[in-house]
Amino acid sequence: MNLTKSILFAGVLLTAGSTTVFAQSGNVKKAKSNFTKFEELKAANTAALGKGNLTSAQEAIDAAIVHEKTQNDPEAWAVYSLVYANIASLDKNVEAANKAIEGIKKATELDADKKNEANIKAAGQTLGQFRFNEGVAAWDKQDYPTAYKEFSGALDYLPGDTTLTYYSGLAAVQNKDYDNAIARYKALVPVKDYSAHKSIMVDLPKLYLSKQDTAAALASAAEAAAAYPNDNAAVVQNIELNLITGNEAKVVSDIEAQIAKDASNKSLHYYLGLAYSTSRQAEKALESYKKALEIDPNYLEANTNAAVVIMNSGRDELIALNDNKSLQPKDYNAKVAALKEKIGRALPYLQKSVEADPKNVDALRNLKNFYDFMQDEAKSTETQAKIDAIK
Structure with missing residues (x-):
């Protein structure tokens, strides 16, 4: 599976800090000015042209966070996190990503009045994008443990993102980490408009079976069939699980209802035969098997x-x-x-x-x-x- 690399985020907002422009340190001003120019070029899909501005912003903000007048300035640390998050994203630089994490943590601690909240959030979004891309790269190399770690790390900055939640679930499946896979899939069950919702609903019972949790698998399969009553995969899975667990009498009516919608499905006639066989209705079972054989x-x-x-x-x-x-x-x-x-x-x-x-x-x-x-x-x-x- 090739995972797309196109999560889009809102543009960065450089809001004013707790002090006026006239009282700001020169280095913080310089960093903000150069970063704004970089952002303009980035928005025009020419981020590479703004690399010089980003480097200038980096040099200025590095000086600001160690200067006695600005080392505890929340705005300085917010800009620091923005600069290094973008360096990480542009250069695929893990060290820069770690500095961005440090900057977000420090800015959040210092920003008591929340005036830099927008910039801190924007830095987190960019860092989330970086970790998403790192997860995609690991997935393409079939390094699923790293893919899971990166997708999950991206969720720390982009909570509730459906694509990241799903991809981290897929990576957990590849790792046979069924507990985390189930947790990610369950988080998406209420999100009915998500494009992969049906696949998630149909796959969730299989994950429970991998943990030998038959009761949860049955409940989940019934939920999938109820959510997608016209989907053959969801309905047949519900039938199969009920047959496996000895609920053949209950499931006969479900199979017959599905056959009414899809009479040419040989598997449905076969499953009906199994249900009748298990409930000791031999002649009805034989007739169902014969109908399956008429098709194939x-x-x-x-x-x-x-x-x-x-x-x-x-x-x-x-x-x-x-x-x-x-x-x-x-x-x-x-x-x-x-x-x-x-x-x-x-x-x-x-x-x-x-x-x-x-x-x-x-x-x-x-x-x-x-x-x-x-x-x-x-x-x-x-x-x-x-x-x-x-x-």
């Missing part, structure tokens, strides 16, 4: 499960026959023959499963079980040989 005859899972439904039904009948001691051999044999015919319906599905994935051991074992029941020793031996070859 080579659908491995639907073929496998259709065969399993048929064979399990036959197994249950065979157990009942074997338990019935009152049956005469002739009647028993007749019923077994009828049962073999019934179970024979599974063969096309079993064969399709093997065709779809010839090295699928489970599919081959199901086929072998079928031949064993049918007492087809040759086919059973042949299938076992295929299983052995895979091992």
Whole structure:
């Protein structure tokens, strides 16, 4: 993923300090004047042309913050933070960024009457932009721990910025730092107009599952499905999680409602089959699997499960026959023959499963079980040989 580098901020405001212009130190005035010229060129997208002005501002403000008359002047420190934040941004200079951080801290401590608040905030915005760009550079190098650190650091100066919040969440995901990833994503859940809101809602349950927090994953999946009822990914995820956690009876109506909107979605018919299978409605399950196969005859899972439904039904009948001691051999044999015919319906599905994935051991074992029941020793031996070859 390439992360954009275009967060825009408001222009810097150089407001008057607590003293009048006439009482100001010469170095603070010089720094402000040169920085204003730099800002004008920066606003015209020609910041490089103003580099000389920025250097002059740097020299003047460095002198101001150590002079006895201005070393505790909040305006001097506010300008200091502005100058060094812009040097950091222009030159990708970490040392300058650290000085800007120092300047913001000192200016904030000294600015009791908040007259330099706008300049301090502007310095923070520029520093946030610098750390954002550092995060992007780290992301491009796949250095995700550093990317997370920089994006999170930028949030210190740009609290609530949706792009930074999302990117820091993405970096946390890459670090498998699921706690921080969840915290960032949850912060964006209320921001419904954010461009990545749907992706965040759909991905959040997966993050909870990574922490094995099934209850939170279910709640989050339900919230995503409610927020985006026409989105297949959100709705199907909610269905899957409910099936995994044994809530198949509850989810049947949800699946049927989704099928009404998207009848050509083979997965939905398959999920409905799973729900019916789990709730022991074999015939309904088989019909759902068949509908999935009408859409995609080579659908491995639907073929496998259709065969399993048929064979399990036959197994249950065979157990009942074997338990019935009152049956005469002739009647028993007749019923077994009828049962073999019934179970024979599974063969096309079993064969399709093997065709779809010839090295699928489970599919081959199901086929072998079928031949064993049918007492087809040759086919059973042949299938076992295929299983052995895979091992």
